Amino acid sequence: xxRHSRRASPLDVDDLLAEILLCLPTLPTSLPCASLVCARWxxxxxxxxxxxxxxxxxxxxxGVFHTIFQSGREHLSFSFISxxxxxxxxxxxxxxxxxxxxxxxxxxxxxxxxxGCRHGRVLLINMPCYDRKVHQFLVWNPLAxx
Amino acid sequence: xxxxKGKGEAEETRKVAEADRDTVTLKSxxxxxxxxxxxxxxxxxxxxxxxxxxxxxxxxxxxxxxxGSEALENVVDYCNKHANSIPSAALIxxxxxxxxxxxxxxxxxxxxxxxxxxxxxxFDLVEAANFLGMERLLDVTCHKISEMMKGKxxxxxxxxxxxxxxxxxxxxxxxxxxxxxxxxxx
Numbered sequence: 001x002x003r004h005s006r007r008a009s010p011l012d013v014d015d016l017l018a019e020i021l022l023c024l025p026t027l028p029t030s031l032p033c034a035s036l037v038c039a040r041w042x043x044x045x046x047x048x049x050x051x052x053x054x055x056x057x058x059x060x061x062x063g064v065f066h067t068i069f070q071s072g073r074e075h076l077s078f079s080f081i082s083x084x085x086x087x088x089x090x091x092x093x094x095x096x097x098x099x100x101x102x103x104x105x106x107x108x109x110x111x112x113x114x115x116g117c118r119h120g121r122v123l124l125i126n127m128p129c130y131d132r133k134v135h136q137f138l139v140w141n142p143l144a145x146x
Numbered sequence: 147x148x149x150x151k152g153k154g155e156a157e158e159t160r161k162v163a164e165a166d167r168d169t170v171t172l173k174s175x176x177x178x179x180x181x182x183x184x185x186x187x188x189x190x191x192x193x194x195x196x197x198x199x200x201x202x203x204x205x206x207x208x209x210x211x212x213x214g215s216e217a218l219e220n221v222v223d224y225c226n227k228h229a230n231s232i233p234s235a236a237l238i239x240x241x242x243x244x245x246x247x248x249x250x251x252x253x254x255x256x257x258x259x260x261x262x263x264x265x266x267x268x269f270d271l272v273e274a275a276n277f278l279g280m281e282r283l284l285d286v287t288c289h290k291i292s293e294m295m296k297g298k299x300x301x302x303x304x305x306x307x308x309x310x311x312x313x314x315x316x317x318x319x320x321x322x323x324x325x326x327x328x329x330x331x332x
Contacts, residue, residue: 011307016288019284019285020288021292023289024292024295029328032328033298036318036321037300037309038310038313
């Protein structure tokens with residue numbers, strides 16, 4: 001693809017650039033990559049209104065939750081459905097322990113359960129195994145690993 | 147009196163004939179004339195639909211000073227191809243429901259339509275579609291430009307679209323660290 005040179009382009013108009021960037025695929029690297037192009041692109045793709053529209057345009061699920069066993073421990077993990085480009089992101093990168101043990105390494109004392117997803121965030125509830133009372137809530141953004 | 151009456155009738159007949167015409171004539175910024183199906187123009191462009199409904203269509207060519215002849219030719223071509231590609235039952239649906247339909251991936255003929263365009267022609271068509279309020283054509287052309295970014299690094303995107311990197315090295319590094327979750331560390 002050759003270098004593009006002309007006096008004006010739709011990319012110079014915020015509204016049109018937003019329409020173009022809304023069409024980017026839902027790969028986890030799409031918007032981070034766009035935000036590294038220049039400050040104006042970053043401002044656009046981090047705008048909450050743009051992000052709401054982006055989610056509305058791409059309603060397909062981006063990943064699934066599942067439990068995995070790692071080092072003998074059960075983890076609640078998130079995997080992308082779409083294949084990330086090689087070398088850009090790790091599969092099964094985001095996870096939290098599904099079960100926690102007490103300090104003595106005895107039986108599991110509580111478990112994390114997924115209770116719902118909204119706006120790209122997941123609500124997890126930590127329930128002790130012995131009395132099933134809710135102890136902790138965790139709002140998790142698996143894409144940002146927060 | 148009879149002559150006047152005759153003229154009046156002729157005028158009336160001409161007006162009816164204009165209203166009955168199934169095409170509209172559009173004039174590009176460089177003065178070229180293009181005919182397009184009135185039905186397709188009204189269905190695909192909110193601006194042309196408004197002009198047709200408001201009676202501001204000029205029989206000798208409605209001036210579209212913001213659109214060059216190459217872009218207008220592509221707009222008209224798109225309208226004609228779109229009219230031919232839609233089954234007659236779909237034509238019954240109103241332009242409102244068409245314009246508020248959720249985004250669908252471009253169809254095969256729409257992909258071919260934009261694939262043959264040069265960069266400049268594609269960019270001009272985006273601007274023409276935006277000016278004429280042609281939501282579907284805007285979606286299809288914007289989708290094509292976004293595909294040109296797919297799989298490219300920020301450097302490659304800047305190169306293809308001739309964008310100036312206005313970040314300092316430090317800013318770029320800071321943002322990279324902020325977004326490290328999406329990329330492998332170099």
